[in-house]
Amino acid sequence: MKSNKQRRAEIKAHRLERAAALAARLRVQDVRLPQIEWAHPLDWEPADRLVLGLYNNTYSPLPAFYAARQFTCRDCGAEEVWTAKQQKWWYETMHGHIDSRAVRCLACRRARRERLRTAAPGANLLLEKTDRLRALGAAKPSAQAKSEVEAALQSKWWSLRVVAIQTMGRWGGEANLARLHAFMAARPEGGRRYFGWERVAADAARSALTRRE
Ligand SMILES: [Zn+2]
Structure with missing residues (x-):
């Protein structure tokens, strides 16, 4: 019969093993699939074509859903993700044209707005x-x-x-x-x-x- 001490040691070893296995799996995943890329297919939002149709005069087909897009900031060159939620907001709430795309990261958008604001003087x-x-x-x-x-x-x-x-x-x-x-x-x-x-x-x-x- 195992003593309590032995049992605790076994449980501890088992936990360490599981933690090591998990860490190994995460390492492999990190190498194979950079976080930014495997996040994309998971990030999507359904599109409301009725709303899009109201504000877009276009022959190109309207999207059925938005998927996160990767883009390079026009000003600073940073790799950025335009999330599905942000796209839905841009196209359906702000009524941005369906062909318009995110071109600047948040920091550069703010800097640009500030430049335009202070140019007004x-x-x-x-x-x-x-x-x-x-x-x-x-x-x-x-x-x-x-x-x-x-x-x-x-x-x-x-x-x-x-x-x-x-x-x-x-x-x-x-x-x-x-x-x-x-x-x-x-x-x-x-x-x-x-x-x-x-x-x-x-x-x-x-x-x-x-x-x-
Ligand atoms: Zn930028």
Whole structure:
């Protein structure tokens, strides 16, 4: 008859054996089937073709299900998985076009969104420049202020050029007023169909001169 001590030793040995066997099996599996690949066939979601049909004008057949897709991030080159759930959400909740695909990893998507968000302050920059130019018009023109107005007249933003013209009107003086008149004189003919900077400048100059009277 076996003693309790013997029995415990046997149970312990058996457990160790099983753990070793399991570890060996996992090792083999890891080598043969990288985790990312054998996860794919398991990850799928049924597609709702009715919803897809509502939002997709396409001749290509609509999918019956979504399976996880592997893709390489366009920005950082990371290997990523677009899960079946994410695809279902993209196509059926966000109504992404059925031909659209994930191209960036989450980190790069966030970084890109942040870049786009902070690129928008072009609008704030314009606002800042406009305010600054208006403030210059309230004081006597310094050489610095004059050169800022000249720079503003060359700006890619027409609205800033218009403020530069208004500033020249507020400053007055022979040279500035002569330039405003020159803008007016350069107003192109062509009625409403013509829209260009010369016409905008002429109208801005006229309104700046009218305000002076
Ligand atoms: Zn990335």
